[in-house]
Amino acid sequence: MRNLWIVDFGSQYTQLITRKSRELGYSSEIITYKETKKRFDAGKKPHALVLSGGPQSVFEDENDYSFIFNHEDLPILGVCYGMQLMGRYFEGKVERGTIGEYGHAKIHTTNDHSISNVPNEINVWMSHSDHITELPKDFQLVMESHNGLVAAIKHNSRPILGLQFHPEVEHSEHGKDILNYFLKDVAKLEMDWGANEMLEEAKELVRGVEKSKVLCAFSGGVDSLVAATLSHEVLGENVYCFFVDHGLLRPQDYGHIETLKKETSLNIEVLNVKELFFNKLKGLSDPEDKRKAIGNTFIEVFEQKVHEYEESKGIKFEYLLQGTLYPDVIESISPHEEDGKSVTIKSHHNVGGLPERMNLKLLEPLRYLFKDEVRILGEKLGLKHEWVYRHPFPGPGIGIRVLGEITEERVLKVQKSDQILFEELKDKNLYDSTWQALTVLLPVKTVGVKGDARAYEEVICLRMVNSTDGMTAVWTDMPYKFLTKVSNRITNEVSGVTRVVYDITSKPPGTIEWE
Numbered sequence: 001m002r003n004l005w006i007v008d009f010g011s012q013y014t015q016l017i018t019r020k021s022r023e024l025g026y027s028s029e030i031i032t033y034k035e036t037k038k039r040f041d042a043g044k045k046p047h048a049l050v051l052s053g054g055p056q057s058v059f060e061d062e063n064d065y066s067f068i069f070n071h072e073d074l075p076i077l078g079v080c081y082g083m084q085l086m087g088r089y090f091e092g093k094v095e096r097g098t099i100g101e102y103g104h105a106k107i108h109t110t111n112d113h114s115i116s117n118v119p120n121e122i123n124v125w126m127s128h129s130d131h132i133t134e135l136p137k138d139f140q141l142v143m144e145s146h147n148g149l150v151a152a153i154k155h156n157s158r159p160i161l162g163l164q165f166h167p168e169v170e171h172s173e174h175g176k177d178i179l180n181y182f183l184k185d186v187a188k189l190e191m192d193w194g195a196n197e198m199l200e201e202a203k204e205l206v207r208g209v210e211k212s213k214v215l216c217a218f219s220g221g222v223d224s225l226v227a228a229t230l231s232h233e234v235l236g237e238n239v240y241c242f243f244v245d246h247g248l249l250r251p252q253d254y255g256h257i258e259t260l261k262k263e264t265s266l267n268i269e270v271l272n273v274k275e276l277f278f279n280k281l282k283g284l285s286d287p288e289d290k291r292k293a294i295g296n297t298f299i300e301v302f303e304q305k306v307h308e309y310e311e312s313k314g315i316k317f318e319y320l321l322q323g324t325l326y327p328d329v330i331e332s333i334s335p336h337e338e339d340g341k342s343v344t345i346k347s348h349h350n351v352g353g354l355p356e357r358m359n360l361k362l363l364e365p366l367r368y369l370f371k372d373e374v375r376i377l378g379e380k381l382g383l384k385h386e387w388v389y390r391h392p393f394p395g396p397g398i399g400i401r402v403l404g405e406i407t408e409e410r411v412l413k414v415q416k417s418d419q420i421l422f423e424e425l426k427d428k429n430l431y432d433s434t435w436q437a438l439t440v441l442l443p444v445k446t447v448g449v450k451g452d453a454r455a456y457e458e459v460i461c462l463r464m465v466n467s468t469d470g471m472t473a474v475w476t477d478m479p480y481k482f483l484t485k486v487s488n489r490i491t492n493e494v495s496g497v498t499r500v501v502y503d504i505t506s507k508p509p510g511t512i513e514w515e
């Protein structure tokens with residue numbers, strides 16, 4: 001159990017509070033109102049608690065919060081909705097706003113207050129219409145907005161702080177300092193989170209399955225690499241990594257897997273099943289049909305492998321190792337949700353369905369970690385920087401980047417153009433300036449001239465995006481010179497391609513992949 005509980009009221013930023021507090025060195029977890037109540041009823045209490053923001057109005061919230069607020073010495077931070085709950089409970093006046101404050105707002109300190117490292121006037125991110133119009137009893141005003149609205153309040157004697165703005169979002173200047181002020185100066189928490197703690201916790205999860213045979217669907221991406229490496233440290237040769245070569249990989253992936261085979265002690269077996277995948281994909285051009293065919297073939301390949309190991313080697317797998325991360329595990333739910341479940345499990349996995357079919361239990365040692373934490377953990381485990389900072393690559397591979405029917409010839413066009421993009425990113429030192437980079441073959445032909453002849457050939461689209469978790473993304477503003485070089489090389493070196501375009505769509509509305 002973590003020292004800091006973040007009670008989630010459904011704000012889109014709640015995960016950021018957890019991430020930021022962990023970056024500052026404090027263990028934290030997201031829980032629902034119902035789970036919080038259950039734990040308090042069972043006599044459990046955190047060292048400090050954050051009440052998150054939320055999309056609804058406190059006027060629609062009939063929950064009783066006295067079980068939280070009546071603990072005299074419990075440090076509490078209320079953010080936005082959380083502050084308004086505080087305002088109402090402690091007999092202040094909260095009013096429904098007719099107009100709100102959304103986006104940037106300037107705020108300043110009042111009454112000679114100061115927060116360590118934070119200037120007296122800052123720009124912060126607001127997203128509210130209800131607001132506190134009369135201070136709650138025994139609270140003082142610490143900051144107000146230039147519109148004259150309450151921006152931060154503090155209890156006179158108890159460790160309670162309320163913020164109308166969102167310190168957890170990047171747009172709030174000194175937001176991290178303000179969170180740190182609460183955690184360190186108001187709540188007086190001890191730092192208890194870092195690479196050592198992450199490693200210990202993840203290993204503890206693996207120790208729970210000691211002596212079992214573990215099957216790992218190994219992609220070589222950071223999640224499966226870190227999950228396999230730390231499981232291997234605990235379970236040794238009982239971890240079997242299978243890498244599926246479905247023929248929908250890029251040249252860099254073949255190089256990467258060879259390197260990992262040579263330079264790590266992981267037990268990696270490459271399964272050459274290209275023909276099977278291409279046969280299953282023959283004639284399919286609908287994106288969903290293709291994804292389904294790829295997913296089912298993955299399962300078929302692993303089923304065969306499990307049987308083969310059981311029959312010919314007498315090895316019976318009990319666990320499937322997956323690199324599931326915290327954002328997959330936790331999903332914001334509203335405090336009014338009736339089912340009272342604290343988390344909803346989402347499955348976005350390339351071998352979804354396999355555990356049920358093969359009667360395998362799941363081993364998910366990274367289930368409490370964010371992606372950036374997995375990278376820190378990877379380096380702690382001695383994995384190379386370039387391995388843990390590789391761009392994400394989807395399980396279905398090029399299969400979802402060749403729009404229309406998948407043929408060897410069309411796959412080759414993406415493989416070649418992707419390799420050119422990759423080489424140029426590395427050469428110009430731009431690989432780390434984008435979160436993901438890919439090329440897509442469009443199902444359209446356009447007219448061009450090559451030499452002096454008319455060409456009627458296909459189009460490659462370049463897609464480069466910046467993101468933190470793939471849930472939202474913005475297109476990366478790459479130098480024109482770089483784009484020109486990549487475009488020239490593709491049209492010159494990839495036969496059957498006359499035109500290159502650059503995708504400048506954010507997510508939403510566009511997804512990162514095209515299918």
Ligand code: XMP
Pocket residue numbers: 348349350392393394395396436470471507510511512513514
């Ligand atoms: P989208 O296209 O949904 O992609 O914006 C978000 C991120 O997820 C990756 N992605 C996948 N990864 N299996 C995976 O392992 C999949 O089926 C899959 N689909 C999308 C995508 O590359 C991006 O990083």
